[in-house]
Amino acid sequence: MNVVLLGPPGAGKGTQGDLLSERCGVPKYATGDILREAVRRGTRLGREAQRYMEQGELVPDEVVLGLVREALASGEAQDGFILDGFPRTVAQAEGLEALLEARGTALDAVVFFSVPEDELVQRLSSRRVCGDCGAVYSVGSDGRRDVGSRCPACGAKLELRDDDRPETVRVRLRVYREKTEALLGWYGRHEEMLRELDAVGTVEEVQKKLLNLLDCT
Ligand code: ADP
Ligand code: ADP
Numbered sequence: 001m002n003v004v005l006l007g008p009p010g011a012g013k014g015t016q017g018d019l020l021s022e023r024c025g026v027p028k029y030a031t032g033d034i035l036r037e038a039v040r041r042g043t044r045l046g047r048e049a050q051r052y053m054e055q056g057e058l059v060p061d062e063v064v065l066g067l068v069r070e071a072l073a074s075g076e077a078q079d080g081f082i083l084d085g086f087p088r089t090v091a092q093a094e095g096l097e098a099l100l101e102a103r104g105t106a107l108d109a110v111v112f113f114s115v116p117e118d119e120l121v122q123r124l125s126s127r128r129v130c131g132d133c134g135a136v137y138s139v140g141s142d143g144r145r146d147v148g149s150r151c152p153a154c155g156a157k158l159e160l161r162d163d164d165r166p167e168t169v170r171v172r173l174r175v176y177r178e179k180t181e182a183l184l185g186w187y188g189r190h191e192e193m194l195r196e197l198d199a200v201g202t203v204e205e206v207q208k209k210l211l212n213l214l215d216c217t
Contacts, residue, residue, distance in 0.1 A: 001026055001080040002105060003214065004087070004096075006183060007113030008176045009169070010124040012199050012206060014136055016113075017084040019207050024216060026080035029071040031064045031088075033134065056163055056171030058088055058179060065095040072099065088180045093187070109214060110187045113199040117173065124164045132156035 001024060005013040014030060021028040035053060038046035045063070052059045068086055071077065087093040100106050115123075126138045130151035137147040137158060151158055163172065187194040195213045199206050 001082075001214065001216075002100070002108050003081070004083045004107060004110040004187075005085070005113065006087075006110055006180070006187075007199065008115065008117075008120055008180075009172045010120040010127065011113035011115045012123070012203070013084045013113055015203060016199075016206060016210055017082050019203075020210065020214075020216075021082055023211070024080070026082060027071075027076045028082040028084055029068065029077075029086070030084040031059075031067055031086040032084075034067050034071070035059060035064075036134075054162055054168070056168040056175060058175060061089055061091045061095065064088075065092060065099070068096065069099055072103065087183065088176075090182055090186050093183055107193065110183075110194050111210065111213060112184060112194060112196045114196055115199045119200060120173065121166075121169060124169050125166065127161065127164050128158040129161055130154060130156050131159050 003020075005017050007013055014033075017028045017030065020026075035046070035049045039050045039053065040046070045067075049059045049063065064086060068083070072081065083096075087096050097106075123138070128137050128139055128147065129135070130137075130153065133151060133154045133156065135151055135153050137152075139147065147158065149158055150156065162168070184194065197206070197210055197213055199209075201209075
């Protein structure tokens, strides 16, 4: 199973990607997570990426393509992979296609997470991440986890992501519309590749729909 999870910020790609990865035993690679880890560690990549991330803009295509090339070469991905938050531009999608072709493989499905904008804004303002283990929660209720100020998994403090502040969220939604939404048309050219997921509902409801779309039982 080679799958891309595509959709606007806050649509639930990370949450569903983790569940899918666990359920199907294939690794999930989220370029946002890899970049945040580099920022946290203060590496050269992290310092370069941070300038873009804190503005809500996209990190240059060559940089993220390099990260994905590295992840797919790691060996774990030989029986399948889930990409979350990548590709985000047509250039990245072209780069991915070339990369997979060189490895003698291709994508099986691109799942588009469809969520109305007011729900996205609500989800992003409620998102809290653990400063230590990176687990993601919601302060309101996502129908499943309703958390306080400490990470239920490791006890560290939960934080609002810097780029989840309302001013940056507005920029990220605009960037999504300007640069990422075009991928719907791009992947839509390949019959049966693009599958639309109505990603509104509880986490469990959405998971069920996702497993159905991918014919996973
Ligand atoms: P979200 O979960 O809200 O969709 P991510 O964690 O995927 O956000 O991404 C956070 C930030 O990291 C983005 O706003 C962007 O700056 C950078 N980033 C992540 N993935 C990519 C990508 N594929 N291309 C360019 N920038 C990216
Ligand atoms: P993305 O990776 O697409 O940016 P996340 O998976 O991080 O999205 O989800 C964004 C926020 O919404 C998180 O706080 C998460 O707990 C919450 N969330 C995820 N799925 C749902 C859902 N089905 N209903 C309500 N909230 C959700």
